[in-house]
Each structure stands twice: as C-alpha cells, then as structure tokens.
Amino acid sequence: MRAVVVREFGGPEVMELVEVPLPQPGRGQVRVRVAAAAVNPVDVVTRSGLLAGAGLMAPRAVTGLGWDVAGTVDAVGPGVTELAPGQRVVGLRDRLDTDLGTYAEHVVLDAGTLAPAPAGAGFAQAATLPLNGLTADQALDRLGLPAGSTVLVTGAAGAVGGFVVELAALRGLRVVALAGPDDEQLVRGLGAQWFVPRTAPDLAAAVRESVPGGVDGAVDAALLGIRALGAVRGRGAFVAVAAGSAPPALRGIRVTNVWITADGPALTRLSALAADGRLTLRVAGTLPLERAADAHRRQEAGGLRGRLVLTP
Numbered sequence: 646m647r648a649v650v651v652r653e654f655g656g657p658e659v660m661e662l663v664e665v666p667l668p669q670p671g672r673g674q675v676r677v678r679v680a681a682a683a684v685n686p687v688d689v690v691t692r693s694g695l696l697a698g699a700g701l702m703a704p705r706a707v708t709g710l711g712w713d714v715a716g717t718v719d720a721v722g723p724g725v726t727e728l729a730p731g732q733r734v735v736g737l738r739d740r741l742d743t744d745l746g747t748y749a750e751h752v753v754l755d756a757g758t759l760a761p762a763p764a765g766a767g768f769a770q771a772a773t774l775p776l777n778g779l780t781a782d783q784a785l786d787r788l789g790l791p792a793g794s795t796v797l798v799t800g801a802a803g804a805v806g807g808f809v810v811e812l813a814a815l816r817g818l819r820v821v822a823l824a825g826p827d828d829e830q831l832v833r834g835l836g837a838q839w840f841v842p843r844t845a846p847d848l849a850a851a852v853r854e855s856v857p858g859g860v861d862g863a864v865d866a867a868l869l870g871i872r873a874l875g876a877v878r879g880r881g882a883f884v885a886v887a888a889g890s891a892p893p894a895l896r897g898i899r900v901t902n903v904w905i906t907a908d909g910p911a912l913t914r915l916s917a918l919a920a921d922g923r924l925t926l927r928v929a930g931t932l933p934l935e936r937a938a939d940a941h942r943r944q945e946a947g948g949l950r951g952r953l954v955l956t957p
Contacts, residue, residue, distance in 0.1 A: 685952065716768065796820055
C-alpha cells in the first residue's frame with residue numbers, strides 16, 4: 646500500500662510517498678481503509694523537526710505523518726468484538742513513535758481510539774473531527790468552569806477554536822471570541838456571546854470592556870500566551886493548546902497545557918453532536934495523497950478556515 650513518510654526533517658519536499666507492506670491488526674486493534682486524513686499543524690511541526698528538537702519525539706529512521714482518519718473498518722484483530730469490517734469510523738492516532746500515520750491507504754489503530762463516523766457526513770468532513778474536536782473537549786475539561794462562567798477563546802474561527810466555541814456554549818459557558826475582523830458573523834453563529842477582533846491594540850482591555858474584571862478562563866487556540874492571560878481574572882484558569890505556548894501562572898491563574906489523548910467514547914459523543922448539527926465540520930479543501938506536500942505548503946501559509954483533507 647501507499648503511505649507518506651519522512652526519513653529526514655525539513656520542508657515539504659522531504660515527504661515521500663512510498664510503498665509499504667499492508668499492516669496487520671494485532672490483539673485489540675483494527676485496520677481502517679483510509680478514505681480521508683486531515684492535515685493538522687502537528688503534522689507540519691513533526692515533518693519540520695520542531696517536535697524532535699523539543700524532545701517530544703525520539704530519533705527514528707522513518708516517521709509516519711497524520712493523526713486524523715475517517716474510513717471503513719477493513720480487518721479486526723483478536724479480541725475486538727465492538728467493531729466489524731464495513732463499519733464507517735473516525736479515529737485518532739495520538740502517538741508520534743510509529744512508522745506509519747494516517748497519510749496512508751490503510752492504518753492500524755487500537756479499537757478504543759475509534760468511533761462511529763458522524764451520520765450524514767462525508768468522509769472528508771468526518772476526518773476534521775477527531776484531533777480538533779477532542780483537543781477542544783479536553784481543553785474545556787482542563788478549564789473546569791461551571792455553567793454560566795465566562796471564557797475567552799482565541800483563534801475562535803480556526804479549526805480547534807471553532808469547536809471550543811461550540812462546545813463551550815453547549816456546556817453553558819458564555820464565550821468571548823477573538824478572531825479576525827471578518828469572522829464576527831461566523832463565531833457568533835458558533836455560539837459566541839461577545840466578539841473581539843484580533844487587531845485590537847490591547848487585547849486584555851478589549852476583553853475587559855465586555856467582561857469587567859476579566860473572564861473566568863481562557864482557551865488559547867491562537868497561541869497568544871501572555872497577551873491572552875491579561876484578559877483572565879485573578880485566580881482564573883488558562884489552557885494552552887500547544888507545547889511551549891503556556892504563559893507563566895501570574896496572579897494565581899491556574900495555567901495548564903492540553904496534551905491530546907485518543908478517547909473513543911468521547912469521540913463517539915462528539916460524532917453524535919456533529920451528526921445532530923451541533924458541531925460544525927469544516928473542510929478547507931481536499932487533495933489526493935500524492936499532493937501531501939502541497940497541502941503542507943497551504944497549511945503553512947495560514948488563513949485556512951477548517952482543515953485540508955488528503956484522500957488516498
């Protein structure tokens with residue numbers, strides 16, 4: 646089968662489309678025939694070597710790319726009873742230390758990382774859910790705010806931020822959305838109560854005009870760090886969604902990172918919300934697997950609304 650791998654770190658040109666043996670599922674595992682694999686920022690920093698440089702990846706001769714997958718169960722290993730060939734599923738590969746990722750024609754994952762694909766959604770749409778949806782859900786879990794609390798979401802029009810806005814609103818949180826000046830209608834449609842343009846010269850002051858005293862918490866999907874921390878009240882909560890982007894815990898604010906964990910039951914819940922139209926699946930475009938390098942170039946250029954998706 647075909648798969649995209651890297652043997653050395655660098656720009657998009659280091660990505661190779663190679664022929665590899667068809668992987669076989671072991672005990673408790675499932676093989677998925679990949680119909681769609683979303684392209685995420687973590688794929689770019691993996692390929693570039695930034696994660697290895699930060700000590701988050703051990704040295705490897707070959708590194709697979711891709712975390713998100715939507716497709717059809719192709720084979721199951723011993724001990725798997727909850728899934729069967731032919732089922733439409735979504736899943737998440739949350740390990741970096743593997744030779745193959747989801748940029749491939751098939752991928753083997755633990756059964757517990759998979760969930761039914763959202764009913765009524767195409768595979769490309771479904772592939773945008775696992776990593777970004779689970780990141781948003783787990784970030785809000787770490788925030789730990791009760792219903793009625795106020796939360797700032799930076800990067801609210803982005804793939805992760807959009808899910809944070811929707812899930813926060815579903816949890817009864819009141820959202821201040823920070824996004825581009827042209828994104829106000831979008832983020833309000835996702836459930837934001839207040840809007841602050843990211844061009845505001847003083848982010849903290851702009852947020853505090855809407856929420857005097859500061860918000861109870863923030864999910865920093867735009868990696869603004871200390872700029873966003875100033876909008877949070879003393880002894881509030883702050884969640885950074887990327888390694889190295891967490892600011893110091895000033896004014897007694899509880900600062901944490903969200904480290905994504907594959908979670909089949911949580912993904913099943915998110916898939917049902919997407920099927921009901923309560924989570925918005927956004928595809929920025931689709932490209933064939935052999936154009937993975939072009940997808941990375943577009944990802945690095947920024948400005949996407951939703952995720953690019955590779956289709957083997």
